[in-house]
Every structure is written in C-alpha cells, then in structure tokens.
Amino acid sequence: KTFEAGDLTVGIFGLVSRNFHSLTDYPQEWQVLDYVEGSQEAVDALREEGADVVVLASHVSTGIHYTLAEAVEGLDAIVGSHSGVVFDEPDIVGDTVISEFGDEFDHVGAITLDADGELVDWERTDLLLPEWDPEPAVDEYDEISVRYTDDIEEDETLADIADSWSAELEAELGQTAFESEVELDATFDNYAVETNWGNLMTDTMRSVGEIGDIEVDIAAQNAGGIRGDSTHGPGEIPGTAVMDILPFPNEIEVVEVTGExxxxxxxxxxxxxxxDQFGAQPAIQVSGVSYEWSGHADDVWVDNVFVGGEPIDEEATYYLAHNDYSIGNSDILSEGELVLESGQFQGPYLLDQLEEKDTVAPERENRMIRVDEEVAAATVANDAETITLTIDVPPGAAEIAEDSFRAVIRTGDDLEATGASSDGETVDVTFNADELVALADQVDEPVLRLFGEYEPDQDAWDYEFEVPSSDGYDRFKLKADVSTSAVLGEESDGDESADEGADDDGDAAADDGGDADTGGADADDDETDADDGLPGFGPLTALGGGAAGTYLYARQRSGDDAASEQVGNDGPDA
Structure with missing residues (x-):
C-alpha cells in the first residue's frame, strides 16, 4: 500500500511468520513465500507504484530482519517484530534502518526518515506502571522518555468496554478456583526451564484420557502457549489466573506415536x-517423560529419555497428549495416529480439573535437565560414612559452583551433595554414604548421574555474547555418569568406571563442548519459523486475554460432553 506524506509517496508492506495459516483465519489459497523473495517482490511493486520510501511493518523474528536488510534491495526501514526485542536505539544495516521497540504495549517508537530513506531522528516512549522503575537506557538517551500509565488520560469509550468485559469476567471466573501451597511459575521461564506450573499443567492434561477410557503416557505443552508472564500464589488462585495463562482456543488431543x-x-x-536475547531452551513443558538436552549452535541433542521412569522403547508406541495447534504444526506429531479428540479447550479443562483438586503443591522433578558439557564417568571412593565422586573440570569452565551438585536416577529422584571442592583440574563431590546408597538401590538399573554447575569461560565458547544468556540459567551445567555397582560396593578394586548411563547416540556435546568450534549461531542466520519471540500480555492487553478467557469458559460450560469424540480405543504397545 502507498500513501502520501507531504511531497513524498511512502510504500508499506507487512510480513508474518510462514506458519500464519495455523495462527489465524487466512484464506487457504494464500501462498507462503520465502521471506527474502516475498519482500523483494513487495519492494519492487511499491517502487513501481511510485514509492519514494519503502517500510516493512514486520511480525517476524529479529534474526530474519538482519537477513532482509542485507539481501533485499530498496528496503529503507523495518519496524516491529515477533521477538519482543527492545532496541536502545535503531540499528542500521547497509541502507536499511531496523527499529524494534518491543511488544505488549510497553513501548511506543517512532522514526523519521528523509526523502532518501535515511534516518533523521527517532524517539521511544516507555509506558510504565506506577511501581515500575525506568530502564537504564532512559538516562543514556535523550530520545527515550517515560510516561506512567496512571498519568495518561482515560478514553471513556474504551474504558466502558473494558469495564463491561471485566464485570463479566469477574462474575464468571473471579472466585477462588483452588489453592496452591507454593508460588506457581507461569513466567516466560517456561521456555527455558522446567517449572512447577508446567508440571502441574501437563500432569493435569494427562487425565484427559479418561474421556476416551485410555491411559495417557506423556503430555507436552509448547511454552508459547503459556501466556501472561506471571506468578500466582501461594494462596487462593482465581479462575481468571488460569484463563490468563491459557487464553487460546486450543483443544487437547491425544496421538499414538512411537518411542522414536x-x-x-x-x-x-x-x-x-x-x-543473546533468549539463549538455549527446551521450549516445552512435559509430564510422564524425562530427558537430558543440550542446545549449542548446531550441536542439539536429547539423551537418557525415560517414560514413566523406564528407558524409552523406540519401537513401542505411547499415547501423547498435546494441544491441537502444536500437533498440527509438528511434522513429527502430525504423523502419529489421532486416537482422541477431547473437545476440551485447555484453559477451561484445566480450570475444571484444578477446582476438583482443591489444593496443589507442584514441584520441579528433574524432567528436563540441561547439559552443556559431559565429562568422563566419575571415579568412586567409598568409606563408612561418605562417598566421594571425582570428575574432571569441563574444558569450558572458568569456576565450579561447589554448592550445586546433585545425584539423579532415572525416576527423577535426587540427592544433594554434602560438599564439593575443586583444584582447578578435578572436582571431588561428597555424599552421605547411606543416603547415596539408598538412592542408587531404589530401583534396578537406576542410571545414576551426577549434575553440577559452573561459570563458563567466555573465551572457550565461540559466541559473540556472554553465556549463559537464557532466562532461568545463571550458570552452565555439567554431567558425569556414575557407576551404580561402585556406589553399592559391588565392583572389584580398580573397577570404578560407570557401568550404565548415557546412550551412545546422545553424547554429541561431550568432552569437546567447550572448544572454540562449538560456536554460537549468529542472530543474522536465525530464519526459524518457531515462536522465537516471547510476546505476551502486557498491562494494557490483559483485558483482551481476560475476554478470551470469558469466551472460552462460557463455551466450555455450555458445551455438551458428547462433543468429545474418541477416534480410537486400542491401547499402546508399551
């Protein structure tokens, strides 16, 4: 589209993620083009219409913006983003201005271009709640100003609409739904780490199998579907909290998939x-399954995958519950057999189930364990009162966090070390002997592993930013296998190597994980279609999420259980 601005003709076009068909209601005949190809066609068409300046209004990720700026000719500026990134000032790449001032209505940005598309001026206004402190950039840039939301004059028309929605929402969902003995973490940490909300949510999702009289083995939830970036409790939790966290009209489905x-x-x-914005992430929450994961540049793997505490059988089949959006957009899950269409939206279903629980106290349970470097198996020294596990210091470590060590078995049960010390080359980790023996003897073939943390040596990791950069992680994580028989005193002298542990196919990031060639991917190369930003619901959009919650809740309450359709009823092989 073009429009006149003074004596100039300005051309503007939009760009969205390539999976837009699954995000909202667009005609199915619309074609999906390559980002660069489609943008170049749009720029050329606008120039032919007489545009003096061409601007992209974008809803794709930051990394793709840099690719476009380098590859598309005639593109003067890119504004907006899918990634929720907040620039301190606009960036200029070649002849293109890139300006990203966040999402959630927390910031308002403006740029001024001349007739040649050159940046003349810019400004950013940060909209803050009264209790928020300004960001440091406010003092560093004259172009950045602050406005507090309580100083902004209310729009009466919008206020009336919001009040009406709020009253309806309060009437339906404002009462206490359940109580939590702990604070529930529904923040964007759900992208990066296992959270107690993620565990509570996915555990509850598995009960959907009762609708079809099947037992669900695994449940998963994409982190992008956990909204609000909020915590709740301890104490009474209203229904509005659940619907703010899960506002989307996504139904829970169950597919039968192989272990592979x-x-x-x-x-x-x-x-x-x-x-450096988000770092490595597992990007989901899970129930019924646990695993180790690593995410460094091109070296991505999972290992020691257990279902119900047992090693996964890649030839067996399992029932997996997820939302229909994620199943439909996964090349892997969409190949599974759909065995249950529950007819249940996630938000209302979880709310109903949590109301029945009355009180909850979810914890983290070692379901997803990050591994940045794996070192050789621990040697075991056992005396009457203590057991000492000795491991090498990882090549990529600058300093060992001596208070961070714990032993974990395949069921997720763990034991904290009583102490640790390092001489710079090795680490001695001590445990109470009786307690470690009890842990190792809890189940047959427990797959005993030692995990700890360390400050990474920045020079050993070939990234252009400091690591770790992901929310939820202050340090990198190490792993070593531990011989169960040595811990139990069943090995002969000198035979102290681990006799079990990581699968051979998962050790891609082992001892050389800290080498310089374990490099970080540059942001310019990030052309993933995944939900790599963290757009959520800020203070000015909370009512929109609440309204969605009211809609879903009302639809759920008025629905007929008969709408649930069981597609298949054969049990899984495992």
Whole structure:
C-alpha cells in the first residue's frame, strides 16, 4: 500500500511468520513465500507504484530482519517484530534502518526518515506502571522518555468496554478456583526451564484420557502457549489466573506415536543459542517423560529419555497428549495416529480439573535437565560414612559452583551433595554414604548421574555474547555418569568406571563442548519459523486475554460432553 506524506509517496508492506495459516483465519489459497523473495517482490511493486520510501511493518523474528536488510534491495526501514526485542536505539544495516521497540504495549517508537530513506531522528516512549522503575537506557538517551500509565488520560469509550468485559469476567471466573501451597511459575521461564506450573499443567492434561477410557503416557505443552508472564500464589488462585495463562482456543488431543517419534519430537523442540536475547531452551513443558538436552549452535541433542521412569522403547508406541495447534504444526506429531479428540479447550479443562483438586503443591522433578558439557564417568571412593565422586573440570569452565551438585536416577529422584571442592583440574563431590546408597538401590538399573554447575569461560565458547544468556540459567551445567555397582560396593578394586548411563547416540556435546568450534549461531542466520519471540500480555492487553478467557469458559460450560469424540480405543504397545 502507498500513501502520501507531504511531497513524498511512502510504500508499506507487512510480513508474518510462514506458519500464519495455523495462527489465524487466512484464506487457504494464500501462498507462503520465502521471506527474502516475498519482500523483494513487495519492494519492487511499491517502487513501481511510485514509492519514494519503502517500510516493512514486520511480525517476524529479529534474526530474519538482519537477513532482509542485507539481501533485499530498496528496503529503507523495518519496524516491529515477533521477538519482543527492545532496541536502545535503531540499528542500521547497509541502507536499511531496523527499529524494534518491543511488544505488549510497553513501548511506543517512532522514526523519521528523509526523502532518501535515511534516518533523521527517532524517539521511544516507555509506558510504565506506577511501581515500575525506568530502564537504564532512559538516562543514556535523550530520545527515550517515560510516561506512567496512571498519568495518561482515560478514553471513556474504551474504558466502558473494558469495564463491561471485566464485570463479566469477574462474575464468571473471579472466585477462588483452588489453592496452591507454593508460588506457581507461569513466567516466560517456561521456555527455558522446567517449572512447577508446567508440571502441574501437563500432569493435569494427562487425565484427559479418561474421556476416551485410555491411559495417557506423556503430555507436552509448547511454552508459547503459556501466556501472561506471571506468578500466582501461594494462596487462593482465581479462575481468571488460569484463563490468563491459557487464553487460546486450543483443544487437547491425544496421538499414538512411537518411542522414536517421542525422542525426535523432544529434540526438534530444543532451541540452540540463536542470539543473546533468549539463549538455549527446551521450549516445552512435559509430564510422564524425562530427558537430558543440550542446545549449542548446531550441536542439539536429547539423551537418557525415560517414560514413566523406564528407558524409552523406540519401537513401542505411547499415547501423547498435546494441544491441537502444536500437533498440527509438528511434522513429527502430525504423523502419529489421532486416537482422541477431547473437545476440551485447555484453559477451561484445566480450570475444571484444578477446582476438583482443591489444593496443589507442584514441584520441579528433574524432567528436563540441561547439559552443556559431559565429562568422563566419575571415579568412586567409598568409606563408612561418605562417598566421594571425582570428575574432571569441563574444558569450558572458568569456576565450579561447589554448592550445586546433585545425584539423579532415572525416576527423577535426587540427592544433594554434602560438599564439593575443586583444584582447578578435578572436582571431588561428597555424599552421605547411606543416603547415596539408598538412592542408587531404589530401583534396578537406576542410571545414576551426577549434575553440577559452573561459570563458563567466555573465551572457550565461540559466541559473540556472554553465556549463559537464557532466562532461568545463571550458570552452565555439567554431567558425569556414575557407576551404580561402585556406589553399592559391588565392583572389584580398580573397577570404578560407570557401568550404565548415557546412550551412545546422545553424547554429541561431550568432552569437546567447550572448544572454540562449538560456536554460537549468529542472530543474522536465525530464519526459524518457531515462536522465537516471547510476546505476551502486557498491562494494557490483559483485558483482551481476560475476554478470551470469558469466551472460552462460557463455551466450555455450555458445551455438551458428547462433543468429545474418541477416534480410537486400542491401547499402546508399551
């Protein structure tokens, strides 16, 4: 589209993620073009219409913006983003201005271009709640100003609409739905780490199998579907909280997939270090399955995958519950057999189930364990009162976090070390002997592993930013296998190597994980279609999420259970 601005003709076009068909209601005949190809066609068409300046209004990721700026001729400026990134000032790449001032209505940005498309001026206004502190950039740039939301004059028309929605929402969902003994973490940490909300949510999703009289083995939830970036509790949790976290009209479905497909899906969801904004992430929450994962540049893997605490059988089949959006957009899960269409939206279904629980106290349970470097198996020294596990210091470590070590078995049960010390080359980790023996003897073939943390040596990791950069991680993680028989005193003298542990196919990031060639991917190369930004619901959009919650809740309450359709009823092989 073109429009006149003074004596100039300005051309503007939009760009969205290539999976737009699954995000909203567009005609199915619309074609999906390559980002660069489609943008170049749009720029050329606008120039032919007489545009003096061409601007892209974007909803794709930051990394793609840099690719477009370098590859598309005649593109003067890119504004907006899918990634939720907030620039301190616009960036200029070649002849293109890139300006990203966040999402969630927390910031308002403006740029001024001349007739040649050159940046003349810019400004950014940060909209803050009264209790928020300004960002440091406010003091560094004259172009950045602050406005507090309580100083902004209210629009009476919009206020009336919001009040009406709020009253309806409060009437339907404002009462206490359940109580939590702990704070529930529904922040964007759900992209990066296992959270207690993620565990509560996915555990509850598995009960959907009762609708079709099947037992669901695994449940998963994409982190992008957990909204609000909020915490709730401890104490009374209203229904509005659940619907703010899960506002989308996504239905829970169950597919039958092989163990190999489960492993492939878990690995496909891992996001490696694409840029300093988000870092490596597992990007999902899970129930019924646990695994180790690593996400460094092109070295992405999962290992030690257990279902119900047992090693996954890649030839067996499992029932996996997920939302229909994620199943439909996964090349792996969409190949599974659909065995249950529950007819249940996630938000209302979880709300109903949590109301029945009355009180909850979810914890983190070692379901997803990050591994940045794996070192050789621990040697074991056992005396009457203590057991000492000795491991090498990882090549990529600058300093060992001596208070971070724990032993974990395949069921997720763990034991904290009583102490640790390092001489710079090795680490001695001590445990109470009786307690470690009890942990190792808890189940047959427990797959005993030692995990700890360390400050990474920035020079050893070939990234153009400091690591770790992901929310939820202050340090890198190390792993070593531990011989169960040595811990139990069943090995002969000198035979102290690990007799079990990581699968051979998952050790891609082992001892050389800290070498310089384990490089970080540059942001310019990030052309993934995944939900790599963290757009959520800011203070000015919360009512929109609440309204969605009211709609879904009302639809769920008025729905007929008969709408649930069981597609298949054969049990899984495992």
């Amino acid at each position: 497909q489960v492993r492939d899906y878990l690995e496909s969801e891992v996001r490696s270090h694409p840029a």
